[in-house]
Structures are given as structure tokens and as C-alpha cells.
Amino acid sequence: MSSCFDFSLCENGFKVYVYPSWKNVVSDTFSQILTAIEQSRYYTNDPKQACLFIPNVDTLDQDKLSHDFVHDVQTKLSALPYWNNGRNHIIFNIFSGTWPDYTENVGFDFGEAILAKASLSVSKFRYGFDISFPLVAKDHVLKGGDKGYLYSSSNNIPSPREYLLAFKGKRYLTGKGSETRNSLYHVHNGKDVVLLTTCRHGKSWEKNKDARCDEDNREYDKYDYKKLLYNSTFCLVPRGRRLGSFRFLEVLQAACIPVLLSNRWELPFSEVIDWSKAVVSADERLLLQVPSIVRSISQSEILFYRQQTQFIWETYLSSVEKIVLTTLEIIKSRIKRHKSRANKLWNLEPGALSILPEFSDVMEKFPFFYHQLGTEPGDKFTAVIYATTPIALASAPLFRTLRNVAKSQNVVKIIVLWHCDIPPPPSHKWPGDLGVPVLVKTRNIKTISARFYPFKEIETDAIWSLEEDSLLTTDEIDFAFSVWQEFPERIVGYPARSHYWDEIKQRWSYTSKWSNEYSMVLTGAAVYHRYYNFLYTHQLPPEVIDTVDQSNNCHDILFNFLVSHVTKLAPIKVTQRKVYQESALTNVNLNASKPLSWLQQHHFTQREQCMNTFTQHFGTMPLIRSKTRMDPLLFKDPVSNMRKKYRQIETV
């Protein structure tokens, strides 16, 4: 890396330039890759800003016999205006070489470019420079991606899957890679180990067919490929003509633990992904040991491996966007090594793409690792109150809110975000007996997203986010905080909302009606970890933030999308309270048939539109529903109120 890479280009940040006008001239997969890069927050259209360059020359398929083979890439690459012998360029390739020897060389001179290539071998892979790229199929989606199969099946012990070890695939009668697959029948037992091969492929298979072919084909036809994957605990992933195979990703998605038989294969993103936690590496030379190795793996290990396949699939592989971002993050981490995230973070939920190393260099500061580290979130919070109304009277709602918050035992600081044209009253007009420092922020509070700005004055893990005219009592504030301490990675609060699929409009919709489920908790009255402010501000691309700021709406929906996208968990609603601000008291009865005002209607339509904009951005609907709300232990129980800790909540 230090000899073939110009680090000086990256001093102004990690920006990636894509050579323009590639549309309609590249293959679908390459088009997806370039699109994902252009949509990422690292993209720049200014080559002068760029640290990394992505050629618009499709180098993915360099198999001369392939339909998608692109001729003469070398000339095209050298003609690129900033090529500079490939410095700071990435060359993507998934197929190189061809029948019969399938060499690993891509077949053209790529100079000093970084090679992001599938099916690399340990010896060809320049560790710390190249990227071992996954072999992506043509139908791999740009965003979102299929859920792992474990999410809709059983994660039980002993494994409820019918087969122990399975494989179904081609067998090559001759040539490279044929040996391993030709020997598989030795291990097949037709009971719990089902290894099926066929020689029936290619033009002239019947000419070359051997004595086993007919019998193999008969067995082969008895089983369905997909069903085998979903019904087997382990799945064999032998080499094909090349070291990697499409099967690898399919097996991971199916939550079938891969058993690799592909010596010297450098697994995808091996620089950061600890594959030993998700796959079983067997040795082609010791094929006959495979069944006993697989049988020696304990129930606990199976449970672990199986979940890890899903974690890796969902986090780094299930869409082209994830694959591309993973590639970029790896390269980025090499540039500022001292600012890169700990290796460990790549292999733990929620995964490295959700961890911005700029936030902190210790894991303890993130909301996700308290249990793993044996630590706990801090027992204090900072209240952040959003104020938009000028203050005339000492009885202003904001002051009442301040007093209620200040009475909490857990608050250390109150920050008022003053989003109002009229300046705040002078300090002597503010309540002076609060016993908690109050900080009024007036600068740079221009947009609604400023609510989520990671102000350096917020030093506690927890942020209690409130409206100026909040109706919450001190008990309610303290209780929600106490619940948050058990769920520090979630949004915990009062106003619950739901999303639902609108069958008529065929799109996602939003509702604030009371119901048995919810999937959002609005940030007008919620506690959450301050890391999410950092994520909101630094990870979301500008156009998504713009949607929010221009409409002055939907910031709370976006915040819920963001957190659920990272955690794959629902927020938590506490107690019965539904209305959380005074100004909303007038339209409490959303359930009553009182028609909505025009303004409300407009606000609501905007929110519906936001749902769909955000879903598009995340590539999937990340919100998760919950049927549970959390109440204080003795809530509404027939015991004396005096015995209850959160008495005010009883009377709400």
C-alpha cells in the first residue's frame, strides 16, 4: 500500500470519483457497483477532490469465452485522464482466465491499481492492498437484499434441519477443479450426508461421461437445490473451475454453515471478516475426514456459526451496496490506520458499516457493546429541548418543562435548542433555581435536523429529547430513562407510531392512530444514545437530510428508520401516555371522527411521502413492530400508591 498508493490525494478526506458516462455501456453488475458508489456519502464528481478513482471500463468479466467479455480494457484504462499507471484506482473483476486452465491473472496490465477480485488465491492476493471480492450473481440486488433464511426459520438445537451435510452441483469430468468434485461420491451416504453431482452440463458431456455419470444423475434429480440448502445444517462449498462459487453466498443466505473445500481460497473481505466464526474450513486433500469433522462440531458451535452466517450475509454481502461500502471502508481504514475502527467491530453486531470510528476510539462509547465489555451505560442524561416559540411570560411552557426536567435525579445538563427568529430572553429571565446548568444554543439552529446535531456539550451517553411544551412529569422522565438503561441501543419514549403497507396505494404508509402495535417512537419525548446523533449527522447522505429540512418534518421518522436499520430492533414505548405536548392537546381525539385541518392533512401527507423516500434510501423497510409497552412494575396495581416509586405516572 505504501509503495503503490498516493496518500497525499486523500488528505482532504476520503472521496471517491467515478469516471462519468458509463451508463448503458457496462454490464448490469458493474452498473450496480458504480451506482452504489455514486450514491454513497464518499462520492465526489470532482476528480480534483478524489482520493480513489473508479474507471468506467467494465473489467468484471475477463473470461474470453464469456458472453460479457469486454475487449481491450487495457487501452481503455490507459486512456483515462487520471490513470497515472493505475495509482489510487480500483479495478473490479469477478471472472478471469478461461477454459481449460482458468488462470487467476486478469489478462491485462492494471499497473498500480488495487485489484478487487473474486476467487483470489492466498498466494496471488496482495494482503493489505488488494481486496478479496465476493462473487456476485447477476441478480444480486442493489440495495436491501434478501433476508437471511434464519429470520424466517428455526434457530434451535439440536439443528432441526433434516440433513447434516449437503451439496448439489456440477461435476467436471476433466480439467481444472474436477478432482475434488469427482471424489465427493465417496462421502455421500444418502442419509444425512447428501452430496450430489451431475456430469450433465456443457455441450459434449455424453462423449466424456464416465461410469458413474448415469447413477449420479439419477440421485441428482431426486433433490431440489434450494430445498437442500434450507434443510441442511452444513453445506459443502467445493471449488469449481475457480476457487470461489456463487454457491458460497447462497449457502450463507440459507443459514447453512459452509464447509469449504477450496484450498488456498482467500475468502471475501478476509482482511476484516473473521470467517473462522462462520465457516468450517476443510482440506481438499483430506476429503474423507469431512464427515467426522462436521460431526465433531458441538451444538453450541453450530448455533454460533449459524447466526454468524446470517450476520455476515446481512451486514456485508446481501446487496451490491453493502459489498461496495465494505470495499470502500476497508480501503479507507488503510489510509488513516490510527483512525480506523477496531478489527473486532467488523465481526460483532451491528457490524462495521454502522460504526463510525470518528465518533470514538473505544467500544465503550457506542451503545452496542455494554454486555460484551461488562460495562453499563452512564446513569445520567442530558436533556435536549427543542424550542421554537418566543417567550413572553414567566409561565411559558418551556420554563415549566425545564423545571420538570431539572427535578430529575439523573439530569446533568439541559440544552435548549433555540430555533426561533426572535432571540431568547436574557439569562436573568430564565428560572434561576434549577440546580442544573442550562445551555441555550442559538447558533446554527437553522434546520429541524439541528435537533440531532452531536453537540460536544452533550457528554452523557443518554439524551432525553423533549419539546418545549412537554407534558411529561419528572417521574415519567425518570422512568423512561430507567427503561433506557436496560435497552441503551433503542429509542425509548412515549409517542408511539406505526407504519403499515397500504394495499391500495401499494406503498408504505404512516399512522398515529392508537393500535396494538407500534414501530416508531417519536423523538419529541424519547431517550436515546447520543451516538445516534452522530450517525444521523455524519452517515446519512445530504439528499436525505434535505428531504427533512426542506419540509421541516419527518426528522423523527428518519431517526427511527436509522436506529432500526442499525439495530434491527423495535423502539420501546413506555406507559400509557400518548399526548406528549401541550400544543397537541387540541387534537387529541385522532380516533374521533373530527376531520383534520388542512395543515394537519398536509403534514400527514408529507409524512407518508417521507416513509417512501426513506424506504428507498435504506433499500428496505427497516422498521420493526412491537406489541409491548413497558410500565412501572406496580403500575395500576391495587397496592397503596405510597409503595409505588413512580406515583405521578398513575395519575396521568
Place this chain on the structure above:
Amino acid sequence: MQALRKRHLTSSQSIYFLLLLTVVILICMMMLMVFVWSPSNFEEDQFRFSRSINTNEIVTIHTTQQIKTLPRDTSCTFHTCLEVYQCGYNDETKISVYVYPIKSFEDENSEELTLSRSKEFDEILQAITDSDFYTSDPNTACLFIPSVDMLNQNNLNLKNVGRILASLQWWKDGSNHLLFNMVAGSSPDFHSVVEVDTGRAVIAGSGFSSLSYRRIFDVSIPMFNPLVSGLQLPVYSNNHAKRYLLISSQLGLHQEYLQVLRQLHEEDDQFLLLNTCPHHQKPWNYTQRCHNSKIYNYPHVLQNSTFCLVLRGSRLGQPALSDAMQAGCIPVVVADGYVMPFSEVLDWTRAAVEVREDDLADIIKIIKTYSPERIQQMQKQVKFYYDKYFSSLKAIALTTLQIINDRVFPYAGKSYEYWNDIPKSNVVQNPLFLPLSPPKSQGFTAVILTFDRLESLFQVIKRVAKVPSLAKVVVVWNNQNKAAPPMSSWPYIGKPIKVIQTKKNKLSNRFVPYDEIETECILALDDDIIMLTDDEVEFGYEVWREFPDRLVGFPSRLHLWDNSTQKWKYESEWTNEISMVLTGAAFYHKYFSYLYTNSMPGNMKLWVDDHMNCEDIAMNFLMANMTGKAPIKVTPRKKFKCPQCVNNEMLSADLTHMVERSECINKFTSIYNTMPLKSIEFRADPVLYKDNYPGILKKFNDVGSL
């Protein structure tokens, strides 16, 4: 990937530079020749190889004898150059290592072909022969270690050593042979690998560059410093204030780098730049360094700095790395392309700062970006790595073998956590770490423990049968004297009922992960819990689906610290907090039954079965300890057994019961050596509980009635 000389120098500079380089090299040579691994004339009996590999045998290799040697095969990988058939498959998943008997090699004129072995090399051989890896039988060996000391290339006649190796009985071009080397290359080009014809042998070497290192084949090892490693440094507490931010203490640094460092030193007095002492008497003293004329003790001075610079010299690997680590100083490694020791398994981002040579001038700026918390963690990590993997030649040798072992048996290899995590008591690894909600369609299995309360049991079964998500009822029949009644007399519930006859009346039987339980979710039920409504149970199942790694249930309890007795106390009053959910009516993942049955620590299971009590407390301990999470109580307080009953545990007759329960908590706490239970102040209710909302639109209406 890495260029040895990258900076472009003007011609006048380069002459100057060449001169300096010569001086530098001379100093380096001197240093290494004199102080590191000069063959020691140690007392022979200092090492009595416990397994005899000592012989007095002399092997004569004629100068004229034709011996075919093979240069180091740079294309070797684990799969191409290491023969695994002889490593075999065994239940211990441990490689066996053969050490060649110690012999002397002479030519026809009785001239020894090698210098005598160093003390360090003997320590390595000793460590290996003493270890579990060792075998005296070459026929069953996976790995072979020649008893030829190659630690320091300066002491080797390269050609002779190549010939000796090639003449070894099982050499076969070096396949499956492991060679240790710490000082490779020599002036002027300082190869980063020992320049002996080693063929297909695995090299455990210090100072590999990413170009010379055959990844997952060679092993990068630390450069051991015998001059320093024996020293006992004073022990300081963790928050010992350090005088310096950064120290550079290496001698004979490249002049160009030295200039940069001088500049840095001028800008920041927290950076101490040490060099040789002027007018130093001979012989030169390794343990003294100077700044101007002030003398500092080395390596003690390193203890006074947060970071220590480890800059490349002529060689990439520098003893300064181990020296810094021994002193608990965080190494700042500036050596492009250097393969850090044991980098295949150690996560150096946690213990060192790696800076590119081009960024040397920014080094202070870079280390100042590290937060105090991070620095503290790195210091601990440095100490952990040093003690475990660097502190002795034995540690280095055995770590090397373990790494190779993990390659041979990857499926039984040590984990990242084993290699890198400092053991800590309250750390958890949640076995159900994936944030998923099990599909509702699976349903749950009600597992009911019973002895002979048939009537009550049938009532419980009929009640739970009404719960829509019930998949199956498993009755654990704990009575050995009376058989369960025939299936025909059981209530018909439209769902399968399985009865399991146990062999012994043990409470732990309720937590056996029976194959009959096919769902992930178990509802543990006592045979007298008849008051739960089907809405409550169904809701409980829904809550469990949202928190599948927790114990989710109805009756709850609390543990409290009793200041007067200085012991834990069991509390069954209805309070504002809970920390346990009783398994008389609770949902949990079947995996915890598996853990309860197979890996409950200490004699907890025995205690439970002997006392016929506290199996539920034990389960709470197990789950809280595994996950670090509190259980979840569902829906309001309730009388679970019958409307007329008072809370059973409150009866004065049951006072002994309460005492025993408290005793259990204290016993289990001592077994776990920690109190894993966590208290929380909330319970789970349906979203619209107690809301004024049309019942027809509301789910789980029948919740909370006493």
C-alpha cells in the same frame, strides 16, 4: 507493496547519506554481533533436556559431497508446501512435533560446520520438547524441527547450514520443517528472510516484510532481546503518571529520520529523544541511553513514557518493540511493510500505533488523537500480549506452534477472543446474539413438571391448550413409583401431549432439552399454575418473541443486599424492582435448557437436586450470566395458583423456604464468583393495556384480572 528506499535524494545528499548509512550499518552490525545471540558458553548442564534429544553424535559432511539444496520456495502456501496427511486427524486436534537429536556437524577435517548453539535456541528446543506437541517418533510427526541454531544469520555459514539441513533424514526439500530465525539478512541489503536454502520449510522469523512473508505459511515472531528480557522492571500501578508522551530510544537511526525526530523534539518537550552516550567507556553499555549528556537507564526509562517509537533500522524487525512492550509502553511502529509479530492471530490495532514512514513528522499529532480511555486500554493490551506471547522464548516457541496447529485444524482453532481478549469476569458472550424475532408460526412447547397432582395437572393442560400459539405439551413425569395414566385418560386438547417418564425425581429434569421439544420457545409451567388467562400466556409468548434471549414470565422476585448480615437476601414482596422471573410460568429459549443440562458451572445442578429447591433461581443465574440481561416480567401482579390463596411464599410456615432461597442465592453467587442478576423497574404490558379503547379492536383484553 513496500519500497526499501522511497525518498528521492539530491546527489550531494546521497553522498552524505551513503556515508551515514555505512556508519549506521556498522553500528548496527556491532550491536547485533556483540550483544545479541553471540554463542554463549553456557554450562552444559544448565539444560537437561527432559526428553533426551542430546547425543554426542558427530555427523561428517564432506566438503566435496554433492548435496542438492533448494532455495526458499517463495510460492509456498499452507496447502501446497505443508503435507497434511502425516498430521492426520485425531481427537485432540493437536499436531505432533519432532525435534531432531542434537548432533554436531563437521567436515572431513573435523572442523565444525556451525558455531555452538545459543542459549536462546536451546530454550526454544527445551520448550518444545517439554510441551504437549512433542513426539519422539518421527514417523508420526507432523512437524520437524532441526536442532540447528539459525537464530542469528551473522553466526551462520549460509552454505554449510543449507547443506546440513538438506542432509537431514526427513528433510524432503524442507516440507513440514520449521526453522526459527530472529536476525535475518546482512549488510548491505539486509534481506528480511534468513538467506539459507530452506526450500519448502516454514520459517518463523522476525522482520518479515509483506513481500517476503508467505502468509498463512510462515510465522512472524517477535525479536527476542536477551539483554533486556531477563530484567525485572519496577511495577507501577495502572494510573502511574508518565513524564513523556513519546520516547525514541533506538540507536543508529537513519540520519534522515533522526533529523525529523530532532525537529519534533524541539517542538514538543514531551518527546524525549535518546541516543548513545557521548564519551562512553568501552565496552559499550546497552542499558544506558543519553539525551545530550544526561544518562537514562534503559529500558527503565521507557516506563516513563506513554508511547515508544519503534522505527525501522536496516532491518524491519527491531528489538525495541519487545523492549517497549516489556516496559508497558505503547509501541508506535514506523516500518512500512513490516509484518507485525504473530499478526495472523494478534490484533495489533489494540496494542500498537502503526504509522507510515512518510508520516513520521506527524507522529506526535497522530498519537495525540488517541483518547485517554483508549490509551489505558492499549497499555493493558500491551502488557497482556507481552506476558502471554513475548516474555520468554518458551512463549514465542509455543505460540508459533499453536498458530501452525490452528492452520492444520482450523475448525478447532483458537478464536480471536482467545488470542486477544484479556479475561474479565463480567464479560458476556450472548449465545443468542443475532437480533431476530423467531417466527410466530413455530409456537411454543409447554413443559410441565409434575409428580402426582393429576387433577391440577389436567386443569393446567386444559387451560394452556386454549392458547393459540401452543404447539405441544410435554409432561415431565417425575414420579418413579407411580406410572403416568394411559393416554386415553388425558384431556383431549387437539394438540399433541407427550409424557416423559424420568429415571429419578430431580428438579433439574424440567430443564432437560428433550428431543420432544421441537420449538425454540419453551413455556416452563408448574402443575398448579391455573390462574393465567390465555390472553396473558399468548401475550407472554409475543413478548418472548421480541426478547428471545431473556427469561420472560409471570411471577417475579428480587434479590437484595442485606447490610446487617452482609449477605444476599431473597425477596418475594411486590416491589418496584425485579431481578428474577420464576420458572413456574416463564418462556425461554430451548438452548438454555441445553446449557442448564450440559454446562452449568460448579455443582449447581447437584445443589438444586439435593435441596429439591432453587432450580428456578439457578436458571435465572445461568441466563443472566450468559446474556448480561435482566428477565422480563409480563403483565400486572397476580395470584397464580388460586383466587383464595395468599402468596404461598409469604406464609410463616414457609419461612424456612425463604431462608433456603436466600441461601441458594448466596451459594450461586459464590459459584459464579459474581452476582450476575440485574434489577429492573419495569414490566411488559400490551400496548393498549388499561386504555379506554373498544375491546373489539384491542388485543389481549383479558390481562391483569386477579
